[in-house]
Amino acid sequence: MSGGSRVNRIRAIAQKEVFHILRDPQILVFALGMPVALILLFGYAVSFDVEHIPLAVVDQDHSSESRALVAAFTAQDLFELVAERETAEAVEPLLRRNVARAALIIPQGYSRDVHRGETATAQLLLDGADNMSASIALGYANSIALAQSLGRARVQLGGFEMPVEARVRTLFNPRLESSVVLVPGLMVIVLVLVAVMLTALTVAREYERGSMEQLFATPVGRLEIILGKLAPYFALGLVQVLLVLVTGVVLFDVPVNGSLALLFLIASVFLLAMLMQGLVISVVTRNQMIASQVAAISTLLPAMLLSGFVFPVDNMPPVLQGIAHVLPAKYFVDGLRGVLLRGNGLDVVWLDLLAMGAFFAVMLVVATKRFQRRVA
């Protein structure tokens, strides 16, 4: 077997796969339209900032002090007044029916307590079903109350400066835009969708239709089939990386602080690992429906949940953390954010590259082994 003919055979298999893709333009539409659609959705729709919390107010004190407190709550964009009621009982249905997420209850005697210099208590009823919004709302409410207290202390003491102040500054993403963080994370989902999902189905399809036997009857070797099948999807994946990157930079001002070459190196290693995993799924299941579900569970789910893309890995129970540290998704998001946002070089991201490379190697071995045994 000469080297030249091996390259030719791989090219032939790759060409066959390219024909498959081109004959079915829906795949191309999907592969290139999906990234753009997702990036627009994530960029515009997904925001973790909690603002405009619908607030119901029960003011039983009817004093200038109680009105000042209500005004302080609604002055910023944090709370939005949606209803006023006379009793605490009347606001509970509002919470249950999602009309309000929080209710401020100022009891009678609030202004009296303020004038006496005693602690004046207002109640905040929170819809804890949405625990994140609830704890953020409580944080806002506490700081509003604190500002009211300090304002009065300031009057009493004739003005003062806060003795200890924390000056905070954000590095790498100074305006704290979630889109800047989500776009690199999004790349993992886009690549997984196409790389694993499509390869998992494409090889399973050959088994289902019986054309895999025909392929094996040709003089093409196993490794050649694998490489030829994966090459077009690898190229498609790189086009997607470019597409997501350009859209992110143009529409959402995602900074590119590190080197582009390193970025594409990280993306390539991740792509290879994912393509190989897709192939393993395909070879093992040999059924498109099962392959798609297995791929969804073993790649799409980890990409969305165990990659640190949205949910911090550090908070997870040890078992899940262990899984997250084996799969490549976490390393990809880590490395990508490092290069894009923090401007990290190879000295920082080499570990991510190594981890993804190791996963690829294991998958390659499994794929070639299983390929042989099942067909022979």
Add this chain to the structure above:
Amino acid sequence: MKLKRPTALAAVMLKEIRQTARDKRVLAVLLVAPVFQLIVLGYAVNLDVNHVPTVVADEDRTAESRALVAGLVAGDTFDLSEQVERASDALAEVAAGRAAVAVVVPHGYARDRAAGRPVQIQGLTDGSDSNRAIVSQNALMAYATQRSLGDVRAQLARVSAARGVAVTLGGTVVEPRVFYNPTLTSSHYFVPGVAATLLLIVTIIVTAMGLAREKEVGTLEQVLVTPIQPLTLVLGKTIPYGVIGLMDLALVVTAAMVLFDVPLRGDLPTLFTGGALYLLSVLGIGLFVSAVAKTQQQAFMVAMLFVMPAILLSGFITPIANMPEWLQPLTAFNPVRHFVEVMRAVMLKGASFGDLLPQLAALAGMGLSIFGLAVLKLSRKLA
């Protein structure tokens, strides 16, 4: 179009059930996978920010500054990852991703505080995780305010002593009362939503790929030459998956209650009414997909093209109120949004059928029209 032979419908359904049950792996995908996914998701979806790796540069190195740092890392929010000498070293730690927050206590901290001069501690956060950055910034500022309040009280006491009258803060306090989820457990909020999305993924892919598979393998022609009506065929192939969907709903609700202690405060009939109406929409969309798709690969992709945006715009992960104004009304046409609301309201808030009338009506409207249109379109196409 009228259904002429109910026995034919039963026969098609029976064939579909047999075919599904014969392949143990398909059955596993339909019944075991959702529960497995719920478990993984339930433990993973947690947006609480705790144990943020923090690097501290204490440039003051006094007893006071050490007390300040000790108080900061005593809570759950900040974990001391390293202590360095200079602010620039702390910055380097954050840049390399080894710490997410750098706290710098400036030189002269103890001296200035003793003299009553205001001091500033610096907090530098890694914005490449914006959620964590926001939470840790707020926690740091709250910590500084808390330290300040001690000083303010001391000042007030001094002023009181000097003036001979009691000058007190008269502070406003907000006392929280948390309804429905008093411990503010993340999983109680997310798990009902997860259940809704799992139901979507499993059933839509099965219906979308099922018919495409018969097209691909060529068995669809064989069925079409039999006297079975297209309508019978479509219904017979869909109804079993609707039943499986309801079984999945029962399974994931049970798993949510047993594994994650999610309460079930409302009634099951309301929950399952919502579930059945939701499945109508989902199966209808699956049928639409199978009408356009020629291969399973296409069916899968087109289904995903619907699933991803539907999940993102359902309020499952991020609240709809945070979405742009123009986008919010569009989510009213998303069945996933309404079912996520039904699941949460019934399980956590004990909402009744009457409370959820708007959501149930929306689900019924969408379900009946989508399913009806899909069945009609597909039967016409097959006829």
